[in-house]
Amino acid sequence: MKTFKYIWRNIRRNPIRSLLTILSVGFSLALMTVLYGFLASQETWKNGAAQANRIVVMNIQGFSGALPISAVDDVRATQSVAAAVPFAWFGGSYQDEQMPFAQFATDPNSVFDVWPEYSIPPGELTAFKTNRQGCVLDRRIAARRGWKVGDRVQLKGAIYPFDLDLEISGIFDSPKNTDSLYFHWNYLNEGLKQQSYPNIDNAGTIFARISSSDSIPTVIKSIDDKFGSSDTPTRSQTEAAFAQMFVDMLGNVQVLIRNIGLAVVFSLSLVTANSMAMAIRERVTEIAVLKAIGFPRSRVLFMVLGEACTISMLGGFLGVGMGCLFLQGMNRLLPQFFPFTVMEMLGPWISYGLIAAALLGLISGIVPAIRAAQMSVIDGLRRIA
């Protein structure tokens, strides 16, 4: 369309200023996209957890409390429990990396029954079960570090006074990045015994898969009832509720993040409004000429508004694109904080940056646009002389 060509030429008239405006919108909306993407990843985790019929059993005091390993068998004995495993966070460092990936001490015989959506070649699983120092890990970790079956991995204990010397028995595939390594709970426990560590025989938490979602409430109740009068009362919850608990810990952070997003949009509207106002001020005579020729106010308004919106939308697409690329990169580099790819957590949040950009265009363009539309023709022309 003719008008759009004119708008585009006006944007290119002062390319540096337009580019700077587009970049400032772009970088800020990229920041906003990353923040909202982070919130979206938590939602995705929660929603994914809701689909799995899994529950998490832990000490009523929370993560720091212990659960005796015998509790695993008690959970297994509960009606409708298909499989259960201890799941203890090791948190060791690899060479000089503090948090290379997640490591869990668990039961190799049942771990793939609790997470049936993970797949591992049967031979590798058998090797894992029979090798006390064996471990399995997410294919993404193996790919990133160039590890293969048979390689050895040394992990230095951070919480525990015990270092792991592991051999990779197998590599598993999972629908989403777990960024995890699993090894024998027994290996850790025996090692701790030898160090005369006080808190041995600790399962950490227990993950259990329930045969049908209908029976989850009954299972939770009967487990918590069973341990209610023991030394270690438990709190059981669905994996979704467990995820929600993590999300809730960030509750205020979420509000903060949302408000930062709004503040970004507001401060940006000042930047773009200023650059639009400057652009119009330089063109007073030209606008007067257009109006003399017969351009109606509406068309002048539309042109100025169109220019502001085009600039901010260019910034919006740039920002959302950069934000998504950044999230994608973080998913590869820091999967423990960004466990999902952008495609895996697609949702309305992806368009917030674009909506913000559109609003930005309207907010920053409306005042200069109305001014241009209402500007007196004869005063504008008089500026020439």
Added chain:
Amino acid sequence: MSNSNAGETVVVVREVCKEFRRDQLTIPVLSGINLQLSEGDYLALMGPSGSGKTTLLNLIAGLDRPTAGDVIVCGQNLGQSSEGELAKWRSRHVGFIFQMYNLIPVLTAYENVELPLTLTSLSRRQRDDHVKAALEVVGLQDRMDHYPRQLSGGQEQRVAIARAIVTDPTLLVADEPTGDLDAKSAGEILELLHRLNTEFRKTIVMVTHDPNAAARARRILHLEKGLLVSEVVSSRAKESVQ
């Protein structure tokens, strides 16, 4: 309305007063102006700086409304028209030529000339025909892809004239069209206006300081302190009588 009837009245200015208000101050600029132009007339407005020439031209062109009196152009009473109506009316009936050419710097000569046509319902093909015809009249069809900064002052003014005539308006208004040009270019512009007046029967109102330019018009009016002081029939008009 039809312009085919030769001698039809195009402009009527009747007892027009114009004053501007700045803060508390009222500045009277025009008082009791009467003027009538027929189709094909060519009027030169002269007078000292600040005498109200531009103000009168703006009233005739529908850019502003009189404080008192009537301005009726092409049958429209401009004083009683809304701003929106005036804009629409200008796009149909008036072509503008300014001292500083006032082309849009980011548009090519072709696009500048096309600009008034974007307000019409003409198809792209029809617009193209009109633009090329207008550029041909001013002799710049070979420069249509040039930007204003790539043209000389005289050429810019010719593009501006093409833009003014592309919608085939009845009335052309020119405010000191040669004021910023060298003698040769000024001569070309005046020649062009002369052709538009005689060949295309455009009614022209031109403000000028230059007696040589005024001499090309059919009528010359002098403004002094907001009053029309004398009407001179130009030498050209005398020639055509002889």
